[in-house]
Amino acid sequence: xxxxxxxxFFRLAIGxxxxxxxxxxxxxxxxxxxxQDGDPANLMYFAVVVVxxxxxxxxxxxxxxxxxxxxxxAMVQGIIALIALVAGLGLPWSPPxxxxxxTLFFIAMFxxxxxxxxxxxxx
Numbered sequence: 001x002x003x004x005x006x007x008x009f010f011r012l013a014i015g016x017x018x019x020x021x022x023x024x025x026x027x028x029x030x031x032x033x034x035x036q037d038g039d040p041a042n043l044m045y046f047a048v049v050v051v052x053x054x055x056x057x058x059x060x061x062x063x064x065x066x067x068x069x070x071x072x073x074a075m076v077q078g079i080i081a082l083i084a085l086v087a088g089l090g091l092p093w094s095p096p097x098x099x100x101x102x103t104l105f106f107i108a109m110f111x112x113x114x115x116x117x118x119x120x121x122x123x
């Protein structure tokens with residue numbers, strides 16, 4: 001049976017990270033995760049994107065470093081949801097379950113990407 005190489009895990013990790021980030025940008029700008037389209041609360045999601053860009057530059061896309069970057073991106077995603085839910089942002093257009101569901105979706109994507117980077121590092 002053929003094993004999956006570290007290079008394949010790395011490519012999958014990068015691909016998933018890019019897809020998740022582009023989806024996050026599209027949803028936060030185009031549709032609005034928090035509130036209506038154009039709600040300024042959605043600008044908080046750019047913190048996740050900035051963490052990803054700065055992290056990729058600092059780690060030079062090395063798998064071990066990118067694993068940590070993906071974990072931090074997932075954490076920031078969760079913090080933004082917590083802020084939105086505690087502050088009651090987005091109501092009545094974005095009920096808490098909707099914000100929580102989308103947040104868990106993105107956390108899962110970043111977490112799977114982190115796991116793939118972990119595998120790409122040979123661990």
